[in-house]
Amino acid sequence: MSEDSCCTKSETGGEGSSGKPMEPSPVDNGINSSGEVEGEHDEKGDKGGDKVDENEFSSDDGSDMFFENDGNECSTSEDPFEVSHDEIKERLERSDNQCVYVDTTSKTVVACLDLLHRLSRLEKEVPRSNTAVELDIIVVGAGLSGLGAAIASALSGHRVTVYESATELREIGAGLQLTPNSTKILQRWGVAEGLLKVAAEPTSLIVHRYTGKILAQEDDFDKKIRARYGAPFIDVHRVDLQMALYARAKELGVKFELGQKIVDVDFGAPEISTASGHKVRADLIVAADGIWSQCRACFTKNSDPPKPTGDLAYRLVIDLDKVTDDDLRLWISKPKVHFWIGPGAHVVGYSLRGGNQYNIVLLVPDDLPQGVSRQEGSVKEMKELFRNWDPTLNRFLDLVDGVEKWKLMHRSELPSWVNDEGNFVFVGDACHPMLPYLAQGANSAIEDGAVLGLLLGALSRQEDLPKALMRYQQLRKVRGDSIVKETFKQRDSFHMPDGPEQEARDAIFLSQLGKELRAPFPSRWTCPEVQPWLYGYDAFKEVEESIKTDPISKGTL
Numbered sequence: 058m059s060e061d062s063c064c065t066k067s068e069t070g071g072e073g074s075s076g077k078p079m080e081p082s083p084v085d086n087g088i089n090s091s092g093e094v095e096g097e098h099d100e101k102g103d104k105g106g107d108k109v110d111e112n113e114f115s116s117d118d119g120s121d122m123f124f125e126n127d128g129n130e131c132s133t134s135e136d137p138f139e140v141s142h143d144e145i146k147e148r149l150e151r152s153d154n155q156c157v158y159v160d161t162t163s164k165t166v167v168a169c170l171d172l173l174h175r176l177s178r179l180e181k182e183v184p185r186s187n188t189a190v191e192l193d194i195i196v197v198g199a200g201l202s203g204l205g206a207a208i209a210s211a212l213s214g215h216r217v218t219v220y221e222s223a224t225e226l227r228e229i230g231a232g233l234q235l236t237p238n239s240t241k242i243l244q245r246w247g248v249a250e251g252l253l254k255v256a257a258e259p260t261s262l263i264v265h266r267y268t269g270k271i272l273a274q275e276d277d278f279d280k281k282i283r284a285r286y287g288a289p290f291i292d293v294h295r296v297d298l299q300m301a302l303y304a305r306a307k308e309l310g311v312k313f314e315l316g317q318k319i320v321d322v323d324f325g326a327p328e329i330s331t332a333s334g335h336k337v338r339a340d341l342i343v344a345a346d347g348i349w350s351q352c353r354a355c356f357t358k359n360s361d362p363p364k365p366t367g368d369l370a371y372r373l374v375i376d377l378d379k380v381t382d383d384d385l386r387l388w389i390s391k392p393k394v395h396f397w398i399g400p401g402a403h404v405v406g407y408s409l410r411g412g413n414q415y416n417i418v419l420l421v422p423d424d425l426p427q428g429v430s431r432q433e434g435s436v437k438e439m440k441e442l443f444r445n446w447d448p449t450l451n452r453f454l455d456l457v458d459g460v461e462k463w464k465l466m467h468r469s470e471l472p473s474w475v476n477d478e479g480n481f482v483f484v485g486d487a488c489h490p491m492l493p494y495l496a497q498g499a500n501s502a503i504e505d506g507a508v509l510g511l512l513l514g515a516l517s518r519q520e521d522l523p524k525a526l527m528r529y530q531q532l533r534k535v536r537g538d539s540i541v542k543e544t545f546k547q548r549d550s551f552h553m554p555d556g557p558e559q560e561a562r563d564a565i566f567l568s569q570l571g572k573e574l575r576a577p578f579p580s581r582w583t584c585p586e587v588q589p590w591l592y593g594y595d596a597f598k599e600v601e602e603s604i605k606t607d608p609i610s611k612g613t614l
Contacts, residue, residue, distance in 0.1 A: 189517035189610075191215055192340040195329060197319050197352050199223075202485025202502035203345030204302035208246050209510020210343075211309035218339075219311060220329065222318035231374045232409045232416030233295055234394075237286035238594040239500040242507045244288060245597065248301040256291040257392035257408040264566065264580055267399030269447030272566035275574075275583050278394075286592050292392065292407045292416070298499070319346070322355040327480040341522065342481045343509070348466055350487035356476065363466040365427075366492060368548075370463045371419040371439050375456055377412070385452060389415040396580075397447055398551040400559075404443070404450060417453060418493070419443065425464050434462040465492060470538050474530045479523020482530075484509060489537035494547040495581060497540050497591065507596040508532055515600070517610035525609045532599055540591070543581060550579045 192215045196203045199221040207217045235243070235256075243249040264273040275281070282290045307313075321330040328338045344352035348363050380386050392408035406417045421442060425432065440454050468490050474483040485502035492498075512525045512532075553559040562579045569575065576586035 190519050192513065192516075192519065192522070193338075194218070194341045194343060194513075195220060195337065195339040196343045196345055197329065198344070198346035198350075198485075198487070199303075199313065199315075200345060200347055200485065200502070201298070201302065201499050202487070202505055203343070204299075204306055205242075205503045205506025206343050206345055206484050206509055207306045207311045207506075208302065208309060209506045210513055211306065211311050211510075212246070213510050213514030215513060217306075217311045218314060219306070220314045220317045220319060220331070220337075222316065222332075224316040231294065231372050231418075232292055232407065232414075233298065233499050234407065234496040235291050235293060235298070236496065236500050237282060237288035237290060237592040238596075239503040240291060241286070241288035242503050242596055243301075245507075246305060248305045249288075252293060252297060252301045253289070253291065255297045255410055256293045257410065257412055258289055258291050259392045259394045259407060261393040262396075262582060263393060264396045264398060265447060266563065267397050267402075267446045269397075269449060271570070272398075272563055273570060273580055273583065282592070285589070290592075292394070292409055294409050294414070297410075319351050322352055322481065324356075324476045324478055324481055327476075327478070340480065340519065341513075341526075344481065344483045344487045345485050346487055348468060348486045348490040350483075352481075353471075353483065353487050356481075356483075357471075361469050361471075363468050363490070365423060366465045366467050367423050368420055368465040368492070369423040369425060370465060370493070371421070371434055371460050372463065373417040373419075373453075373457055373460060374409070375415045375417070375453065377414060380415075380456065382452060385449075385456075388449070389413075394582075396551070396582075397450055399446065400554040401552050402442075403551040404446075406450075406453070415453070420465075420493070423464055425462060429464065431461050431463045434460040436460055466490070467492060467541075470541070474534055475523075475526045479526050482509065482526050488534075489541055491541055492544045492548065494544040494551070495540065495591065497544070500591075501537055501540055504594065504596050505533055505537070508600055511597065511600040512604075512609060515604050515609040521610040528603060528607075528609060532603060536594070543587065547581050550581075 192210075194207075194210050194215050194217045196207050196210075196217060196219045199219050203219055203221075207219050210217050240249055243252060258279045260277065260279050262275045262278045263271060266272055279289065282288075317335070318332040319329050320332050322328070322342065322344075323330070323336075326338050327340075327342045328336055329342060330336050342352070344350055344356070346352055353361075375389070377386060377389050380389065389408050390412040392412050394405070394407045397404040402419070402421045404417065404419045406415060408414065409416050419439065419442075436454075436457050436459060439457075439460055440451070443450060443454060471483065471488050474488045475481065484505040486498065489501065490498070491501060509529050512529050513522075516522065516525055550562065553562055565577075565579055569578065574583055574585050576584055578584040578586075581587040581591075
């Protein structure tokens, strides 16, 4: 088994797997796959499937989101996740300040902003910086990186406006996993406590062979993670994270311009141009518009379009109240993370919303036509692909009525995240889109926003802005690009075809089952070398140490 198949963190190196399906496979058609829901990206097109709508954007965890009105008119005395369309309509008529979330996966309307807004107030108030200079900042895109950058910049005392092409916030996705490197940031931002009320904190992380045999298991996972890193590992619905971040941004005075599609960027001014003909200048433009970034297209002159990875994802959310099997109900209500790994494919499952929902992602080789973003999948076809896998997994799949297939995309490494003039910068998937195999897309996006905002808070002179942006690139680019490479290595490890390399991998797993883990280890999720590198990252310490060594502006120590 190659060294890259086990956890060996690298700060430099090649791009990783080519995405070519591996053979042989118990999954028909030589299934190649992916694994979690954190950085999956779909391809634009219309051949037999849905095009990506021009008002639709990819968030930093791979989901597509839309905005609809903003505010907090939802009563916390009701179930915030089951509100009728008629009631939402009535509320919208009562108030212009209403925010709802349409969950198109479960076909329910989620109206939970007020709940998360109020819960977020339980957090210890985060003091705003008394920065000596106040910048006018435009953030392009209201995904996780955009909201994170907006929050952090507002906390540093700057005036922030977020421009978003969509007119409503709508979820076409499911769950995501927040690891300590980002939850410690959410704690400092004042949103973590409220988010924990609607999250699931897994007590174990288990890796199964595709047949169901346990290869690795870390119990007391929740306690160990908190003890090691001082922050939790939680599984959340994207709806809930999005609402918490949006509510916090609004609290901090961030303005939102919705339905404003950005078509061009003048890097000299800097200035954005919208499809409606408006031109808006700022001191700084932050490109947070996802893998299909129009800002990046302007920056590179369309020289590096997104590329298919060779993988696609089936994504499912199962409600506990639809499950009658007692064993499966217990599986859902007692949150744990389960991986099933097999030739050319793997599956991840975990609980959401305090054990009231179960999120499953099945990652397989891409068989969608070129140019197709996503299309309705066949439940029968999906079940046939996993027919020889763990019976427990198949019992979950028997509960599924419908499913969509999503193409996964990636992009080449950008030479620079900052323009020559020092007034434009990338964050999140716009500069480092991540495949889902390590669940770091959302987490890295939040890291980006935190570091950028903290550095902007260290300014005492506007002329030092280019230095702050270059420091951001210095602190973030190597890490972001390195995590991208690690995701491809994890895919290679989880997707080995049956044979000598797979047997060697499984022998390493089993030799450490029930023991203290040693590196190298085939799962980077628990590898004692890679996990601390991922989860132990502290954005606040990184910035603090950097400006102590070399202040951004005089008088910022």
